[in-house]
Amino acid sequence: MSDFLVLGGGVIGMMLARELADAGADVTLVERGECARESSWAGGGIVSPLYPWRYPSEITALAAYAQQYYPDFARQLLEETGVDPEFREDGLLFLRVADQQDALDWSARNGNPLEAVDASFLYEREPDVAPGFREALWMPGVASVRNPRLGQALKASLQKRSNIRILEHTEVRHVYHDEGEVLGVEGKQMVFSARRTILCAGAWTGKLLQELGVETAIKPVRGQMILFKAPPGLLNRVVLMDGRYLIPRNDGRILAGSTLEYVGFDKHTTDDALVSLRETAYQILPRLRDYEVEHHWAGLRPGSVDGIPLMGEVPGYRNLFVSAGHFRNGLVLAPAATRVMADLLLKREPQIDPLPYSPAFRSNAS
Structure with a gap:
């Protein structure tokens, strides 16, 4: 059984899997299509919200972290994989x-x-x-990055790590749970299980949560x-x-x-x-x-309310987490989303206050 099961192989899911694996965890990443071929591939790659002053402070805090993170991260990926994310x-x-x-x-x-x-x-x-x-x-x-190249570099980086298992073309059909605990998820031909499951499935996250009885604004x-x-x-x-x-x-x-x-x-x-x-x-x-x-x-x-993502433990489930709803700023906010979630999952001192993004907090705030 893996330590973590990450559902979704976009930039956010892959960055989180990489961070968890580098902390020593065994990670299984499941992607319904090909890694980084949905919104991570389709976007523009600007490392800033389009009009940053029009966003709430919750977005400003995440973007500030990411903008400091990307220069070294892009260089690391190029050195590690030979794929240039074209950070400009x-x-x-x-x-x-x-x-x-x-x-x-x-x-x-x-x-x-x-x-x-x-x-x-x-x-x-x-x-x-x-x-x-x-x-x-x-x-x-x-700055900007060439997001398809960033996705290629991230996937190559994950493939170099022996404690990450990548399963592409594996759509999640059902989530098994009992009394607030996720027992496993059903793919095409088998069931995957882990001690903790993280939903990073982008626009499809809302559907998965809805099937679990959790309503969100993610669409x-x-x-x-x-x-x-x-x-x-x-x-x-x-x-x-x-x-x-x-x-x-x-x-x-x-x-x-x-x-x-x-x-x-x-x-x-x-x-x-x-x-x-x-x-x-x-x-x-x-x-x-x-x-x-x-x-x-x-x-x-x-999509999400005010572009503020949901990141944290899903209410009503002890071992289910979500990182989704980043709207137009998934690539912009990915490094900060990774930091929030990794610190939470690995029980480290948080570098970014996770409360404003907690599903329970967001539900109460709305």
Whole structure:
């Protein structure tokens, strides 16, 4: 019997499995598809909430931890696996921000570098951004990672550890429990059991909890994105306007996203979204009209109330835990989510106060 059974092989599930294994535990990780191929793969990879001043303090605390964690973590993964997560700390430019003063006030309160800059600053750094902007907001410390590469590196890292067992293409069909104790979970052909089980199944977590009689706000929220095959240097940092963003990759490709759609578990792409994303990209960077859209895809985010994740012991169960509901910020918050959950599961002194994310606390607060 494993010490821990992690249900879900996204970035959050894999990072937690890695942390638990490195503490000496035996870990089984079960993934319904392929590791890091759901929202971890589909997202953009910005290591910051899009408009961080618009989020509650619970998100700010987690994001601050993660932003300090990622530089060394990305280097460790590259050295360990040879797969480069493409960590880029090139900053973020915000265009057309209506609540600029709120952003500056948030920066002053939290010590997060952010400043208002003029047109010369903007166009010196990104000369191909659409003309006519007189000002922008600039966050120099914001980074990005190429999330599919991060997922590949994490999976390779897990495969190097003898005390982690990875089972892909294994959908959980049933959770066996008795008098508040999870006895095991049923996969395709066998039952897996562990001393403690952690639900990290992203948008599917709400369904699993519902089957156990636990109601949450976790539900799928579709996001569609496109990728332009552009040359290196056309864009060098993340640019955000009206809730949409452009993210450059090392090979020159530029990712544009994203939509926010409440359509259940439907992952189909739509022509309307393609047109909308493409037009927004042209409004930010007109030269993208010269380059083809190479890919168009959709993913399902695990939606939650105010974007605040549930992390902790599931009420009514002694050995069942959850880490899900990170909404649009799963990759952003993954290092902090790992720290919260690992400290809880390994009974270590918490580095981040876990109470605001506890399922019991969140249930009472709502």
